Amino acid sequence: MANHLITGAGSGIGAAVARRLSQRGDQLWLLARSAARAAELRERFPGARTLVGDLAQPERLSWALGQQPEQPVELDSLLHVAGVVELGPVGDLTPKVWNETLAANLVAPAELTRLFLPALRAACGQVLFVNSGAGLRANPDWAAYAASKHGLRALADALRAEEHGNGVRVTSVYPGRTATPMQEKVHAQEGSSYDPEAWIDPESVATTVLTALDLPRDAEVTDLTVRPGR
Template sequence: MGTHLITGAGSGIGAAVARRLAERGEQLWLLARDAKRAIELRDRFPGSRTLVGDLAEPERLSWAFGHQELPVELDSLLQIAGVAELGPVGELPPKVWQQTLAVNLVAPAELTRLLLPSLRQARGQVVFVNSGAGLRANADWGAYAASKFGLRALADALRAEEHAAGVRVTTVYPGRTATPMQQKVHAQEGRDYRPDAWIDPDSVATTVLTALDLPRDAEITDLTVRPGH
């Protein structure tokens, strides 16, 4: 049985990954933004443990974790949470850029820093669930894509730095997936939302588990997942 810390377990891809790991009897640590959310996550995933920390305030994560117990050994850190706010570069204010970069890039970097000792102890794995926007930036996606391009760079640098310690690093680039975030994106785009037109979150969860379950003689570095229809 492995020990896994998941961000974004409350919905979408993160919830699908948490459910699949729980069904296998794995030990889950779930990041919650506040104490109320932590209770909700423990009720949803019986037997799980929670850490409280707000990804929107990455500079406070070290202080928050200093008052809580952390896993001694961590087989995987699954960074799945994210935010998206669309708009043309000519109209996005600094606040949107700062919030997007904080949650999608700075917080994952800080989580990695704080949990690296536990990952090294277990020769574990960091999985970043990125986005197709981490490979290509389209109009109105500047802030989100910039954060995801940065996340790709974070993963590549981390992989080079931690290879000798036995820590594997994988980035998954899903296309549009039927999640609450996607529903919000469609609303911002002024489009009707049809979840059956996009990837099922469980399919992305299967991709994440494939990377985790790969034998130790190999490492999946990058996986791109696209809608099949």
């Protein structure tokens, strides 16, 4: 039975990935921002274990995880799925928006990876970053989000080179627009109507994630781009 630590399991892509891994009998460790949220996740995913830590405060993650009664000793995968988005032109973006976006989307994944590298090395595990098409190109009004995702790509590339000798694989997945609550928020910020049928189903991205995880150990998927097929 494999052990997976997942961020963002409460909705969208993270929930789809968690459900698929749970259905096949794997052990889930789900990161929640609060004890109340952790209880909700345990109810939604019976048998899952939870850890409490707020990705909005990456400087406190080490302390928060130190308060947990148990943590995984070995991890087959660390799946970074959670993220935040706030659109706006560079001329309007405040330091608060920049700091909040970079903290949740880049600094927190880096810190969480640092904290769990020993467990990943022990299992010759895999770190998988659910990035975004914005991590490959930046469009108007997407500067803060795209910058965080470009940074996440750099983090993945550096980590892959550093941990290859330790048997840790590193994958970046770049989904296009996906029918998630975040996408609904994006449409509201853009002032456009939201039709989930127009975008990628989260289950399709989950299939991509599992494909990368299940690849035999003689190979490594480094980068996968998933685009809407409609």
